[in-house]
Amino acid sequence: MTQRIRIYQQGTPAVLHHETFDLESPAREQVVIRHEAIGVNFVDTMFRDGTFKVPLPFSMGVEAAGIVEAVGSRAQDLKVGDRVGYFFAFGAYADRRVIDASALIKLPDDISSEQAAGLLSKGLTAWALVKQVHQVRAGETVVVHGASGGVGSLLVHWAKSLGATVIATVGSADKSRIVEGWGLNHVLRSDEPDLAARIKAVNGGVGVDVVYDLVGRQTLDASISALREGGDLIHVGNASGGVAADAELLAARGIRYVQPSTPQYVNTQNQNRAASELFERFRAGALGHLELSRYPMEEAAMAHKAIAARKHTGSIVLIPQVS
Structure with a gap:
């Protein structure tokens, strides 16, 4: 039997329900994937806790990587045995699933399923942020709040590799010690007073x-x-x-305010190009070491608790049992 994690109500991590189900056959433009690793993202907790309303029951997860096990008659670009990943398709918390072939990205031989599941969603978000939402240029000063997390850690490395001066902020002394080891220009604590003044102070007294x-x-x-x-x-x-930003203050100071989502900037038309660039930067070491925390799939609630406690660094992946 195939296993998955669904929610039948929104709430605390306790609502994550581990169950078995019968997997349907793929339609003509779909494939069946056996997951080897499943990415856990902060957005997962927002679908689970009710920040985003979803139709119930709801199959959790948006990102995973694994091996193609069956192919629909019109999914001609894929074959059984191909290694693939994806970054935004609901229903990832499962050991097997059916998915549209168009959502999939073929994985290079040197990128493992665990690396892909820990890297694709967060890495493509970082790609969009430094290449699309704001094109980071050499000589700019960039601040990243939440620098120790999955997206934040990739973002600070990528911005630095583009020649920017990076000011990273983190929420604890333990995280500060970790991030200081990445060779960044400045690491500050976000839980200490006068954060804006401290940012300007390390930037020569001017705004970033x-x-x-x-x-x-x-x-x-x-x-x-x-x-x-x-x-x-x-x-x-x-x-x-x-929290809502003060629109009048932003307008008065000419500040451009953007609340982007990755699918706005990464889609079926450019996802392979973006993923290829992401993997290239990762191979080159420009994105730093990918730190992975692993949980068995049935312990997804523990992974969600770790995110809520903001105590982990890097990326979290769920590992399905081999069946």
Whole structure:
């Protein structure tokens, strides 16, 4: 029997329900994948806890990687045995699934399924942020709040590799010690007072060019204050809770405010090109070491608790049992 994790109501991690089900046959433009690794993302917790309303029951997860086991009659670009991954298709928390072939990205031989599941969604988000939402250029000063997380860690490395001066903020002394080891220009604690003043102080007393805010409520005011006139505020996530920006203040200072989502910038037309560039930067070492925390698939609730506690660094993957 195939296994999956669904929710029948939204709430705490306890609502994650592990169950068995009968897997349907793929339609003409679909394939069956056996997952080897499943990515866990902050957005998963938002679908689970009710931040985003979803039709119930709801099959959890948006990202995974594995091996093609069956192919529909019109999925001609794929064959049984191909290694593939994907970054935004609901129903990833399962050991096997049916999925549209158009959602899939073929994996190079040197990228493992665990690496792909920990890298695709977060890495393609980072690609969109530094290449599309705001094109980071050499000489710019970039702030990343939440730098120790999956997206944040890739983002700071990518921006630095493009020649930007990077100011990273983290929420604890333990995370600070980890991030300081990445060779960044500046690492600050976001839980200490006067964050905006400290950012400007390490930037020669002037505002920065762009802030990528993955934290939300705790840091958004400091993000606005730390920006130069006409800078870019890229509000990517709300790890500390959602908050609304002051639209009048942003307009008065000419600050461009963007709340992007990855599918806005990465789609079936450009996902292979974006993934190819992501893998190239990863191979070159420009994205740093990919740190993975692994949980058995049936312990997805523990993975969600780790995200809520903001105690992990890098990416979390679920590993299905071999069946």
